[in-house]
Amino acid sequence: MNKQLLWLPFAAFIILGLIxxxxxxxDPTKLDSRLIGKAIPAFSKSLLLSDQTIxxxxxxxxxLINVFASWxxxxxxxxxxxxxxxxxxxxxxxxxxxxxxxxxxxxxxxRLGNPYNMIIFDNNGRLGIDLGVYGAPETFVVDKSNTxxxxxxxxxxxxxxxxxxxxxxxxxxxx
Amino acid sequence: MKKLLVxxxxxxxxxxxTAFSVISVYQFDDPAKEARFNQLVNELxxxxxxxxxxADSNSELSIDLKDIIYEKVQAGESDEQILVYLxxxxxxxxxxxxxxxxxxxxxxxxxxxxxxIGGFFLYRFQxxxxxxxxxxxxxxxxxxxxxxxxxKEAKDQETx
Numbered sequence: 001m002n003k004q005l006l007w008l009p010f011a012a013f014i015i016l017g018l019i020x021x022x023x024x025x026x027d028p029t030k031l032d033s034r035l036i037g038k039a040i041p042a043f044s045k046s047l048l049l050s051d052q053t054i055x056x057x058x059x060x061x062x063x064l065i066n067v068f069a070s071w072x073x074x075x076x077x078x079x080x081x082x083x084x085x086x087x088x089x090x091x092x093x094x095x096x097x098x099x100x101x102x103x104x105x106x107x108x109x110x111r112l113g114n115p116y117n118m119i120i121f122d123n124n125g126r127l128g129i130d131l132g133v134y135g136a137p138e139t140f141v142v143d144k145s146n147t148x149x150x151x152x153x154x155x156x157x158x159x160x161x162x163x164x165x166x167x168x169x170x171x172x173x174x175x
Numbered sequence: 176m177k178k179l180l181v182x183x184x185x186x187x188x189x190x191x192x193t194a195f196s197v198i199s200v201y202q203f204d205d206p207a208k209e210a211r212f213n214q215l216v217n218e219l220x221x222x223x224x225x226x227x228x229x230a231d232s233n234s235e236l237s238i239d240l241k242d243i244i245y246e247k248v249q250a251g252e253s254d255e256q257i258l259v260y261l262x263x264x265x266x267x268x269x270x271x272x273x274x275x276x277x278x279x280x281x282x283x284x285x286x287x288x289x290x291x292i293g294g295f296f297l298y299r300f301q302x303x304x305x306x307x308x309x310x311x312x313x314x315x316x317x318x319x320x321x322x323x324x325x326x327k328e329a330k331d332q333e334t335x
Binding site: 028129130 | 223239243265266299
């Protein structure tokens with residue numbers, strides 16, 4: 001048998017190793033959003049703190065849309081940082097209260113504070129589905145022209161804000 | 176004993192069906208629509224879970240998606256329309272039947288490539304093996320003829 005062929009398993013091992021190595025550190029639970037580069041989907045929803053109804057036209061970017069719920073444990077640990085963002089950095093944040101009980105949601109805001117400009121009350125979760133939400137917390141970055149430029153799945157903290165979200169927002173402001 | 180066994184097997188056949196009828200909370204007038212609904216929820220994947228179809232998942236999101244699919248099937252939307260609706264929101268991840276496109280070429284064509292590579296090596300191995308047995312036969316023949324030669328020579332010397 002040809003001696004050179006003996007190198008083949010080794011080469012195959014290296015190639016397979018590289019393919020598998022490129023997958024390390026990737027979170028398979030994170031899905032790409034289909035809405036990147038698209039406008040906020042049309043909706044008409046009432047607010048949590050008043051009976052007023054708003055539509056997608058009432059959202060004014062650049063802003064964040066933060067999907068939260070009182071049943072979501074990570075939302076509790078994320079909330080203080082959102083308070084800080086809105087107070088110190090003057091970031092406009094819209095809340096999307098996703099599939100929550102109204103009383104529980106009000107208690108959540110009452111206890112932890114309200115960093116949101118407006119809180120959309122999405123009790124049946126249909127706006128969430130239109131946004132492709134599959135787990136709270138999720139945060140959408142909306143630019144000046146109300147286009148969604150990024151979706152972050154999971155908690156927003158200082159590291160996520162400075163490394164990921166802020167560059168995306170600055171990118172939009174530079175346009 | 177025989178009766179017990181028969182009862183056991185009858186239960187084995189009946190039980191899964193009753194369990195299924197308990198799970199299905201969606202009422203259809205049209206059996207064709209029901210069949211389409213069942214096919215869709217079996218083929219579609221729950222976005223929240225890593226490896227669960229909508230039919231098997233009881234997560235809040237799966238229940239909502241099943242409700243939506245039910246409404247759409249009842250409203251007479253085609254499978255295609257429903258798939259487009261869901262893919263617009265959750266991407267190809269939602270479907271267990273990924274489309275053929277450059278990023279999925281390895282998935283679709285990879286097995287055939289590996290089959291070809293395997294076939295190539297099998298062919299090479301076989302042909303080199305055949306060569307070996309032929310060589311062996313040649314050697315044997317040579318050895319035999321040499322033995323005959325020696326025997327002949329020995330005989331010749333004896334007669335001398």
